[in-house]
Amino acid sequence: VNLLPNFIHNAIDDDLKNGKYADGIHTRFPPEPNGYLHIGHAKSICINFGTAQKYNGQCNLRFDDTNPTKEDVEYVDSIQEDVKWLGFTWDDRMFYASDYFDKLYDFAVELIKRGKAYVCDLTADEIRQYRGTLTEAGTESPYRGRSIEENIDLFERMKKGDFADGQKVLRAKIDMASPNITMRDPVIYRISHTRHHRTGDKWCIYPMYDFAHPLSDAIEKVTHSICTLEFEEHRPLYDWLLENLGFDSNSRPRQIEFARLNLTNMVMSKRKLRQLVESGCVSGWDDPRMPTISGFRRRGYTAESIRSFCELIGVAKSNSLVDIAMLEHCVREDLNKRADRIMAVLNPIKVIITNYPEGKCEYLSAENKPDSSAARYVPFSREIYIERSDFMESAPKKFFRLKPDGEVRLKYAYIIKCTDIVKDADGNIIQINCTYDPDSKRGGSTAGRKVKGTLHWVPLDGCLNAEVRLYDYLLNNDENAEQTDFMKELNPASLTVLQNCKIEPAAAWAAPGTKYQFLRQGYFCVDKDSAKGNLVFNRVVGLRDSWAK
Ligand code: ATP
Ligand code: MG
Numbered sequence: 001v002n003l004l005p006n007f008i009h010n011a012i013d014d015d016l017k018n019g020k021y022a023d024g025i026h027t028r029f030p031p032e033p034n035g036y037l038h039i040g041h042a043k044s045i046c047i048n049f050g051t052a053q054k055y056n057g058q059c060n061l062r063f064d065d066t067n068p069t070k071e072d073v074e075y076v077d078s079i080q081e082d083v084k085w086l087g088f089t090w091d092d093r094m095f096y097a098s099d100y101f102d103k104l105y106d107f108a109v110e111l112i113k114r115g116k117a118y119v120c121d122l123t124a125d126e127i128r129q130y131r132g133t134l135t136e137a138g139t140e141s142p143y144r145g146r147s148i149e150e151n152i153d154l155f156e157r158m159k160k161g162d163f164a165d166g167q168k169v170l171r172a173k174i175d176m177a178s179p180n181i182t183m184r185d186p187v188i189y190r191i192s193h194t195r196h197h198r199t200g201d202k203w204c205i206y207p208m209y210d211f212a213h214p215l216s217d218a219i220e221k222v223t224h225s226i227c228t229l230e231f232e233e234h235r236p237l238y239d240w241l242l243e244n245l246g247f248d249s250n251s252r253p254r255q256i257e258f259a260r261l262n263l264t265n266m267v268m269s270k271r272k273l274r275q276l277v278e279s280g281c282v283s284g285w286d287d288p289r290m291p292t293i294s295g296f297r298r299r300g301y302t303a304e305s306i307r308s309f310c311e312l313i314g315v316a317k318s319n320s321l322v323d324i325a326m327l328e329h330c331v332r333e334d335l336n337k338r339a340d341r342i343m344a345v346l347n348p349i350k351v352i353i354t355n356y357p358e359g360k361c362e363y364l365s366a367e368n369k370p371d372s373s374a375a376r377y378v379p380f381s382r383e384i385y386i387e388r389s390d391f392m393e394s395a396p397k398k399f400f401r402l403k404p405d406g407e408v409r410l411k412y413a414y415i416i417k418c419t420d421i422v423k424d425a426d427g428n429i430i431q432i433n434c435t436y437d438p439d440s441k442r443g444g445s446t447a448g449r450k451v452k453g454t455l456h457w458v459p460l461d462g463c464l465n466a467e468v469r470l471y472d473y474l475l476n477n478d479e480n481a482e483q484t485d486f487m488k489e490l491n492p493a494s495l496t497v498l499q500n501c502k503i504e505p506a507a508a509w510a511a512p513g514t515k516y517q518f519l520r521q522g523y524f525c526v527d528k529d530s531a532k533g534n535l536v537f538n539r540v541v542g543l544r545d546s547w548a549k
């Protein structure tokens, strides 16, 4: 990725100028394995890996797995797959915060020995009450004065399993009157008799994020710990821990915050995405309507398009809402370059070209994607399908598609004229009869004849049947969806399944993941549910770009 110049890089440049971090720049991407990655994580991945690339440094992949109740190996696997797919590598620098549980425990003991941490018996509720408010200083815990010896003994017994969940915690001893509530003796270890997906039953105490994160960064010799804005208030604690555990200020990691990505018509928090999955509103984490990386991949987004989106949105320090049209613009630009063109009729009606010889079939050459020399050949014969919406029986004057007595050009083929229509007993049109102008094909004597409309079509003989899934946004556009009850904003029409679509024969062997431009319709991708003879396509995005620069 090529990130635009931004305040994070300015800060790094300053650090380097001031002689800090002489051993090079080192970042990390630290997902908690409690769900699948989403497009917001893609932004963080691009910033962390992109920054390391820019400074010829390194970026670690670190699983922040300190909360065993919500974590699972399924997520560990999907996260690796998604980061790789986005185009980033970590070589041998994949770590787990749980690998540091012993070291983190030792750091906690060291804090106790330095008189900077104590075991507290207050309940979670009491701790909250004692903490005070923005306008009111907190109250010191009655356990704050415990001796170092007693604290060491109690902490060891916490580790051994002598106490029940919630009975005791370890707290940093900082300042109950601090204007920053995070600094009012934060909890740094809690008891949780829960099996961990990697350490099993070895531990029944687990470090809190605010304790584990700076120390994991320091252990890995990370220089710049880039995170989202909601951690700004935690930065003094980050620094306090490193300072009080004796890490040198010229080399210890530094936290820098940026604005998280929010997208219109989407929610992004994993908790909400999980709710969508568990309630059955979507088919899974990789449902093509989901803002997950696996959802976008299945839908037909390319890694390049997501990376160029991350470059385009830039890195800023104030929160904002990005129009999803911008992401669609990026995938459209990318697929325009890489997707083969084919014709597909989503809602077919049969057309018979009555003066075209029966049994004849010719192969018409058709253009492929821009700059591609590989042409394809589309079989043309007497019976074809066109889009039902491309015909109108009583059409207004400005309707330039097919109508009684009207003429249109069939893409790559001839000009046809509608002579009559056939209806069933209920009055539905079931067939359109036309004649064709045999000289109007490319190279023919009337090829230059102007008609207003050009239609896509597929030959009846040899075309493929397909299911096509059309997607709309999962959520109605509500700027506050992250705050309000987003389940009320669900768009009931986010999925439309068309069962009887007809596709040009060229797509017969297309494997899942293959992308096409269906002429006049948009970009489509073969779904993982697809099989030969049973094709399934996802609409990635329509052709019309609604993103205003
Ligand atoms: P969520 O609230 O969705 O669960 P999280 O921040 O708890 O997100 P983590 O797995 O801890 O999820 O995130 C890993 C990294 O990705 C963190 O550094 C986090 O700041 C960053 N990140 C998460 N969501 C976004 C977002 N919407 N935009 C940018 N970065 C994000
Ligand atoms: Mg997190």
Ligand code: MG
Pocket (backbone or CB within 6 Å): 270
């Ligand atoms: Mg979270």
